[in-house]
Amino acid sequence: MCVFKTCMALHVSPKLFYLPTGMEYDFSSIEERCKKLWAEQRVYEVSENPSLPKLYILDMFPYPSGAGLHVGHPLGYVASDIYARYKRMKGYNVLHPMGYDAFGLPAEQYAIETGTHPAVTTEKAIKTFRAQMDKIGFSYDWSREIKTCDPAYYKWTQWMFLRLFNSWYNREHDKAEDISTLIARFEKEGCHTGWKQYDPQQHPPFTADDWKAFSFKQRERILQCYRLAYRSFTEVNWCEALGCVLANDEVKDGKSERGGHPVTRKKMRQWSLRITEYAERLLEGLNRIDWSESIKEQQRNWIGRSEGCLIKFNVQLSKFKDDGLVIEVFTTRPDTIFGVTFLVLAPEHELLPLLTTREQKAAMDVYLQYVKSRSDVERQQEKKITGCFTGTYALHPFTGKEIPIWTAEYVLAGYGTGAIMAVPADDERDRRFAEKFGLPVIEIIDKSMYPGAGIEDKVGRMINSDFLNGMEVADAIQATINRVEKLGIGKRQVNYKLRDASFSRQRYWGEPFPIRYLVQERPDSPFVEENDPDEADIPVALSESELPLLLPDVQDFRPTGDGRSPLAKNEEWIKCHYETDTMPGYAGSSWYFLRYTDPHNPNAFASKDKLRYWQNVDVYFGGAEHAVGHLLYSRFLTKVLFDLGEVMFDEPFKKLVNQGMIQGVSKFIYRLFAEYAPPGASPQKILENYYISKDVYLSLEADGELRRNDAWQRLSAEAGNELNCDVNTAYIRYSVQLVRINVALTEGDVLDEEKLKAWRTDYATAKFIRNAQGQVLCHAEVEKMSKSKHNVVNPDDVIARYGADCFRMFEMFLGPLEQSKPWDDKGINGVFNFLKKFWRLYYDDKGWRVTDNEPDTAAYKILHKTIKKVTDDIERLNFNTCVSAMMIAVNELTAIKCNSRKILEPLALLIAPFAPFVAEELWQQFGNSGSVHLARYPVADAKYLAEDEHTYPVSVNGKVRAEIILPANITSDEAKARVLALEQIQKWTNGNAPKKFIFVPGKIINLVV
RNA sequence: GCCGCGGUGGUGGAAUUGGUAGACACGCAGGACUUAAAAUCCUGUUCACUGAAAAGUGAGUGCGGGUUCAACUCCCGCCCGCGGUACCA
Incomplete structure (x- = not known):
């Protein structure tokens, strides 16, 4: 009994027990031994070693979800592990850590539903993840593990926030500086309108004396206009269902990325990060990093730089008085200025109420009401041409002609100046708008010499355009800007789509802000000023010594419903006037790669020495879905820290590798429905709960009627007497329904009938119509891997059956790393066979077969050409072809019956990054002391590569x-x-x-x- | 619409600088070993045609053109799939 049990656990044939141990490839005992050895010898722990070149190889850390890892997650981890192991064996000091992005919505949603504290859920999920990762045999230095929800970690996330809060962007120096340099400036010269960075929209100008006379509160209100982390009243993406604000990159098609809940625009007071100051540098930095073109392009589009021109249009308020109202528009096509026939303001534009005439007031109110009623989803899905005339005209800056001013929802408040000059002749949207509302069109560009050019292509010769006539578009753009600047009616300007990043979340499970609100004239202590609507509006930073500000317990995890987080329900918290919002997910993940260099440092986020040694990440592995979110915020924060002298590099990730997604293969079985109609009787149903093999179904005649042919015979045979009816006089009609089943119930395309019957009670009595091989074949479809699609494959199951080495190699053998591909375990046998065949180079029936014989040249040639191929391909991250090359080597060495240590020992080293367990086992069998993973990787000898x-x-x-x-x-x-x-x-x-x-x-x- | 990536046997994929297209593996077919099965090993496997076989001939990397002694690879024009993005002035 005992023997039987062990045998089952090992998943190898019982034959093993008739042989001395060690002769057959027994991965589970190998894995056990190796894990023990690695733990005992602390093989993967690293420290700074100035005599070795460093290499920082990082995986994007996972959010520990309750569902655990599926086979798609470790794809990148396996690749980075192979690379890290290889580089270690090549003599690099490799930093290869792992941790958890542990704050986040799912645990909190779960808490709302069940009352379980997110900390509990998260800790449990982390344990699951860790256990799963340990099985795969990664070489992470677990002594450096971090969790973003750990107070020892988020103390430094809060510290990062304070650094942002206490800094401003000095445009003259083009870098972030401590806020004290700005205060010094205000103390010395105040803030006058001539200062390059002064923006009259933000606050009025003041003198140095004014500044000195300002109250703390007045000063702070001005400083808020400059701090890199600031609080302001802004339009945000509000998600009612999640009860929280979302960043732009968390919104997809007007819905929340997580959960797909509707998102509306709402004005809210909340924290933002002044990332827009870095737009140009974020763009420039892309040219210096080795990332895929597609990710770089996505970031460029997200930043959305466009060169153009600001032009002022004077408003003609009435024929009698001109009180100097000016509308500024931004355009990338100043050359089309003579084609302007109307202006359009965003419905939220602040001048709109002033411009609306008494006659148009009623119509305008109706229109604005309509715009307000439209959700973001509606606005994006049905792009209606709508608008309303204000009743007012502007004057064309060159011709002096009257131009009607309209408002329309197609003009966005957030971009440019929130107002456009409409050129219906040369802009698709303006043209449709003009057509709908009967506005005039002036042709200004002759495109006849550019056949095939579209309406918005920047080519052609200017016509009807005064001083621009005859110019090419490109020249006309420059000429117009020059003229506009000369006349002082505008200026050259660069605009960005990038918005400041929203940094507040009205949720519980996140980092608390190290902020308390001023409620007394004395900084730092409570006060209430009468009649001050903004009483709670002056944020004061906690001092560093007060960190970490611990996340308090709450009883109820639901949002308050009035737009505040569950923290607002904690009385202690409120009493201290702490900020009730928490930080978003990217707060902790924007800098975690820095912490790994010095994970337990209580005095700094990382010491300068360690940062100087490890520097930035050399190769970063992760999914392409973080193209703009995480990757952009990390770059931003790194640049800020660089400016402030905290780190020595301004890009966090030198090389980025995006592994593809592993999709699931969903399986379906064919449920057969059939009716039999005997002569003169009404049809009756037959074949209840029958499932038909795919190939048999496809062989049936397609018209839905069964006749006495081969398929019919087979059906009858399978179904027994249920089909025992006379088809010469009656008919049988059939139809079929595809039923989704769990992939675990199948083996390749073949259904495991017993497992299906056990899966759900309604299948317990299922009957099958099998094919000639006695199998029931399923239908397969490739979809995203997800629980609801029943197509999730757990790595634990694969490892239990084939071992971790096989799992790792198969993940790589599936295809190129960056390509998405379906998980199909059909091919895994091939890799398993390879490992067994590899093992048999070292062991035969009689045991260890390696000798000290001098190998012949052929064996050397095989070895060295394989070393060369594998080495070259690892460097290129082409791991799939490495596996093929090793398969070829094993096939060839087997064919020549090679048993020389001089070949087989280097071969074990060669495979070590891919199959760390079996390599270690053999390395130990060779009698080496120390781990194979700290040995030197073999080097190809050119003398065996040369062909004569x-x-x-x-x-x-x-x-x-x-x-x-x-x-x-x-x-x-x-x-x-x-x-x-x-x-x-x-x-x-x-x-x-x-x-x-x-x-x-x-x-x-x-x-x- | 725009941007990016891709399209190669029954299947996953290989071909790295323009130089034998289909490596390696799965699957399938046949064979060996075995009482039998599993495991393992061997042979074949792009398609079509000719042939008993050996072999030969033709076609062939989404489609249509082009450059070249030579094209999966480079150029031009399309088609399809995947991912991102979308009133950004």
């Missing part, structure tokens, strides 16, 4: 007709003579000299006849 002869394909007119073996150093003429003498070639030349003879040494020979 080469087999040339000989083609005639590009078609291969013969092969010839020629010495490596043969000359073209000699080769020609040898080739022309070939019988197969003479057939094509007919003895004539070829028109041309091409000889590419080491490659090919081609004749033209």
